[in-house]
Amino acid sequence: MIKTPAFLSALLLVVPVAAADLPASAPAPSQATAFPGAVGWGAKTSGGRGGRIIRVTSLAASGPGTLRAALEARGPRIVVFEVAGVIDLGRSSLEITEPYLTIAGQTAPSPGITIIKGGIDLKTHDVIVRHIRVRTGADGQAKRSGWEADSFSTIGAYNVIVDHCTFTWGVDENMSASGPRFTGNTPDEWRRGASHDITFSYNLAAEGLADSSHPKGEHSKGSLVHDNAANILFYRNVWAHNVERSPLLKGGVHAALVNNLIYDPGKRAVHYNLMALEWAGHAYQDGRLSAVGNVMRGGPSTDEGLPFLMLGGDGDLRYYGRDNIAVDRHGRPLPMFGRYGETRARLIEEKAPPPGGLPVGLDMLAARDVETHVLARAGARPWDRDADDLRVLFFVAEGRGAIIDDEKDVSAYPVVKPVHAPFVEQDWDLASMEPKNGVYPGASGPVQEVLSDRDRAIRR
Numbered sequence: 458m459i460k461t462p463a464f465l466s467a468l469l470l471v472v473p474v475a476a477a478d479l480p481a482s483a484p485a486p487s488q489a490t491a492f493p494g495a496v497g498w499g500a501k502t503s504g505g506r507g508g509r510i511i512r513v514t515s516l517a518a519s520g521p522g523t524l525r526a527a528l529e530a531r532g533p534r535i536v537v538f539e540v541a542g543v544i545d546l547g548r549s550s551l552e553i554t555e556p557y558l559t560i561a562g563q564t565a566p567s568p569g570i571t572i573i574k575g576g577i578d579l580k581t582h583d584v585i586v587r588h589i590r591v592r593t594g595a596d597g598q599a600k601r602s603g604w605e606a607d608s609f610s611t612i613g614a615y616n617v618i619v620d621h622c623t624f625t626w627g628v629d630e631n632m633s634a635s636g637p638r639f640t641g642n643t644p645d646e647w648r649r650g651a652s653h654d655i656t657f658s659y660n661l662a663a664e665g666l667a668d669s670s671h672p673k674g675e676h677s678k679g680s681l682v683h684d685n686a687a688n689i690l691f692y693r694n695v696w697a698h699n700v701e702r703s704p705l706l707k708g709g710v711h712a713a714l715v716n717n718l719i720y721d722p723g724k725r726a727v728h729y730n731l732m733a734l735e736w737a738g739h740a741y742q743d744g745r746l747s748a749v750g751n752v753m754r755g756g757p758s759t760d761e762g763l764p765f766l767m768l769g770g771d772g773d774l775r776y777y778g779r780d781n782i783a784v785d786r787h788g789r790p791l792p793m794f795g796r797y798g799e800t801r802a803r804l805i806e807e808k809a810p811p812p813g814g815l816p817v818g819l820d821m822l823a824a825r826d827v828e829t830h831v832l833a834r835a836g837a838r839p840w841d842r843d844a845d846d847l848r849v850l851f852f853v854a855e856g857r858g859a860i861i862d863d864e865k866d867v868s869a870y871p872v873v874k875p876v877h878a879p880f881v882e883q884d885w886d887l888a889s890m891e892p893k894n895g896v897y898p899g900a901s902g903p904v905q906e907v908l909s910d911r912d913r914a915i916r917r
Contacts, residue, residue: 508533546575567899721756731772
């Protein structure tokens with residue numbers, strides 16, 4: 458066992474978040490962040506802090522001791538894992554509808570928890586999700602047959618942080634913030650009805666399936682931020698090998714992109730689109746986007762000349778950009794802005810972030826430091842990576858890989874023998890769900906590429 462790598466000890470930031478009315482069963486309000494290093498508009502969610510410990514002991518899709526049962530339980534709760542391996546959802550999804558929840562995937566013994574043949578839909582508030590892998594996949598379904606699960610999506614959720622997770626092989630999006638567009642009568646009410654105050658940090662969202670079972674046809678999508686979602690932060694994530702939506706911000710969205718790496722986008726990378734067909738009868742709202750210190754690097758699947766940011770639809774986007782890099786697969790500069798509709802939509806470039814456009818106190822890397830930083834840290838359990846995370850991240854570093862139609866194009870669903878180990882409460886700080894000794898289950902040494910027997914012999 459080794460001590461926690463320095464890269465897992467991010468700065469502790471205190472970030473203000475709007476208070477919500479809390480029922481009597483809610484945890485007491487706290488000034489603490491969700492865990493050391495939590496940032497952004499979702500950083501101060503309590504999750505299940507102070508609640509009961511629920512132990513996942515079964516890898517079955519449902520029933521006693523399962524993750525599904527823990528998610529369906531009521532009241533503040535911290536979900537820990539006394540088993541590691543694969544949870545096969547059999548083409549269903551997990552729904553989270555009960556608030557005040559922490560899913561602590563870091564507590565699982567090695568190799569951690571991987572969910573396959575399904576996804577997670579989060580439909581509530583005050584939730585922390587960390588160190589879980591979701592590999593949705595087509596599961597042999599025919600093209601355009603109707604299987605269209607997201608790997609992960611918030612739906613009208615708020616006060617949420619999703620940190621150090623892996624979302625791949627989505628048949629719809631890989632990692633999104635969604636919800637109803639027009640709940641209520643005013644723009645403020647619309648924003649309260651959509652997902653808001655969400656942080657996505659240090660996640661890997663990769664290899665969305667293109668020509669697969671989605672009924673619309675091509676649907677390799679990274680992240681969708683639905684109309685009127687507000688205070689959505691993407692911080693130090695990796696998007697790789699998605700045709701588009703890395704991310705797509707829909708009409709009226711308020712979001713920030715800071716220190717993310719976008720590799721091998723196909724047709725679009727970052728884009729904004731308020732669609733008149735979807736806003737009929739509603740007053741258009743300006744979108745707001747602050748993008749600082751991001752890197753977009755073209756790969757084998759990327760259209761020639763692809764811009765970093767593209768504008769479609771009819772609504773205006775107020776945009777603040779600083780220190781962003783966009784290059785093709787050979788390192789040649791790409792344009793920062795383009796458009797895919799000859800409409801009246803305007804890109805309104807701001808000289809400073811709009812009010813509330815960036816979380817307070819956010820640590821920001823220079824763009825030239827982003828790629829090295831996030832490739833070492835993004836995704837589930839970076840101290841204990843699985844073979845597919847290693848493959849994707851090493852291919853990003855090497856400029857390899859491509860957009861795929863089916864998980865079988867590059868790999869297969871993992872087959873892992875279940876591993877059991879007790880969760881010992883005394884070994885963990887239950888407020889942050891960090892190990893007291895700084896050693897995570899499965900930490901064994903520097904992360905290495907998966908090698909063939911021949912390569913391993915050569916490198917001895």
